[in-house]
Amino acid sequence: MNHSNRTSVLLISIVILSFLIRIIWLDRFPPALYTDEMNQGYNAYSILLTGKDEHGVFMPVSLRSFGDWKPPLPTYLMIPFIAVLGLNEIAVRLPGTLLGVGTVILTFYLVKRLFKEEKNSVKIALAASFFVAISPWHILQSRSAMLVEVGLFFLEAGIYCFIISEKYSKLMLLSALSFSLSLYAYYGLRVVTPLIVLFLILYSRHLVRIRTREILFSVMLGLIVLLPLSISFFGNPDVIFGRARTVSIFFDQGVKLRQWELIAQDGLNSNTLITRFFHNNLNMYGKDVIQRFLSHFDGRYLFLNGDKVPPFQIPNMGILYIIDAIFLVIGFTALFTNKSKYRNFILLWLLISFIPASFSFMTPSSNRTFNAIIPLMILIAVGVNKMLLLRGKLLFALLFSILYLFNFGYFLHQYFLILPKNHSDWWNYGWKETVKYIGEVEDKYDNIVVLNKGDMPYINFLFYGKISPQLYQKEAIRPYVENQFGFEHVEGFGKLSFPNDWEWKYTKDNLQKHTLYVVPSEQAKDDSNFLHAIYYPDGNIKLKIFANE
């Protein structure tokens, strides 16, 4: 087998592996659809049937959703799948899954191009592609519809097309299109993509001279694609910034409280100028941003505990394999001493990826920094390649293959066995079963009251009940009032009502007649009027359903 054939076989094997890992039991693992996934799925369904989203907006450029204004591209990509497969878990998750496999393929071609001056460029590219394929971080995101996978694909496609446009000038247009689409896919990329484009242009200044015409056309195409977003922005700035406001460190009171504490400790006799000099906003917030930025390099986050925010967590695992730590260090050192043209670009990409998350209060964040996965996997691949240049490489290769196999096996165990069994609550498990049960008994009752403080239970009923979008748009009662996290509550529709501030201990003594009550188990300790319980796979009760006949 010649070199080229061997590369093709290896690449095809990697792609098949990545496809299988991502597609198998897509509807069952993760164990349920998360509210954001359901919301996108239902809005895609709504647009498919009515041309409007759940709020009745025709072909929106930003989905108002729960008041968090989701970027629209992932939702639009779901439409053909929902049209063919119906409104279900697979149709919602499949676009992200396929783009995830696409990212694995793109990584090979991108890395091969970035390291084209290296002797081992193909090996590094294959290794990078392989590490993306088996990455727990990438698999988790590819098997769920969480926006970022779609964004990553278009960002990477934009970068690849830009770099390759040196040779094939027409791909410059495709690059502009991909970059523009990435802005429609994920909010964080509205910071990351422009910075990456800027650095790419700085890196390829010669391209500006030789491809002036193509660049002009590309800029025009990009502007045309972004026109709807820009026009909407003037009507409503939330279209661009979305949830960024409510998750920003400036919205959170943590820094402010510490600042007040320090100012109070300075005492009444302290000089105001001195207090301002030491405890000013620039110093406090500046340090906070840098601390959050650097928290993404914490080994405990990368290799041991991962993201603490559900559902972006795999139990007892980091976002990378623990064995990656060795190759990451080697790769980082090797890349720093490497003279490759794109060395600094890879490092800059990595650093830029952490910028949007650094301004949000939930850090370290694997979701908001997802596009860092490509530079990280490149560093690991460079590290592996460096190791294979050492003497005794066969022994190293064997040893590390066994270790990787062990790590991968551990991930499969945690993801496919432990997560659904012990942590299905992270994925809002139980609503499908609840909606199904209520569907069976609802004819006997005039009202259904769902008590679920702070959550968005209405979307479960819309999605699993496949409620007609026309009907919902007409009947929905939503006051459009933000809660403290910026979410807008739905009061109810049809027979269903979702009182936001009701608690079972106050409600149970004053029940309405012919009404069904869905109550979180932690609120309902007693069993009078108890009708049915919805269980988690580990045997704990998620919801209790009570009936007042």
Place this chain on the structure above:
Amino acid sequence: MLPQNLKMYNFRLALVIVFSSVLRFWHLGLIPPIQAQTYFNFRFVSSIHNIGCAILLYYICKKIFKVEKIALLSSFIFAVLPWTLEQGRIYSQPQNVLFWLLLIFFLNIIWKNIIIHVVSIFIIPFLFYLLYPQFWILKSGLPIIPINSLINNIFALFSPDFWFFKNNTFWWGGIRDSGIINLAFLPFLIIGLFQTKIPVKARIFTILLLITLVSAASPFYPESREFFLVTPVAAVLISFGIYFSFNFLTKNIYKLVIFVFLLLFIYDFSCLLHLYSVHYQQQVAGNLSQIHEPF
């Protein structure tokens, strides 16, 4: 007569010593609050050891790297690191033992004699026994810590949070709002790490690894004071970074960036002094009743 150049460096070293002494001795019995004046002597001894470390570091670097500027910078940086400042103002057993370890190291460099090497190896355990009875191996025996906790502790000891933002070793002098080194030194630390020559890098990593393993295996983690022994290594790496930046990054833009970072260091250091003299002492005063040994 001393050569002019040497005189100048001696004068600068003297300045570093004076600066370091002022930082250590100013209100030594008051900040942080002390439980009893009888404990002042313990504190004073640690301060002397701390200043001695800065001096020894100068001579060690001068001997190894043969560059006066790196030696002087290392000494200065050791004097201004938040953790060395804290440990130099409380009774600190690892601080005391560090001085003697540096002294043994220095003697081994100037007298390259096998007997000295062998004697040193035998002396070190006694040093720990005499000067650092709180050393956890002497106190609790061999490690029984689970492997996952060990790995977790290693990552925690190398976390940016611990290095630059939050020294969580409260009982041993950690300032809540400050890491073990100044944030403004971060770029110089990275440059220093990458610019040191491979043999030096290998030695530095060996020392770091050894200290980290000992600290991470401590059953008293996060109160693992042993990690304090890395401070001279950090000071040397930072000084390497600064030296390299000044001598090899000659473009104006780089010079501007270096200048900005040095200004940031001055601000950062003034913040540290404020946090230490105003906030840290309140933090200690609130917990003084729980401190039952010289502090």
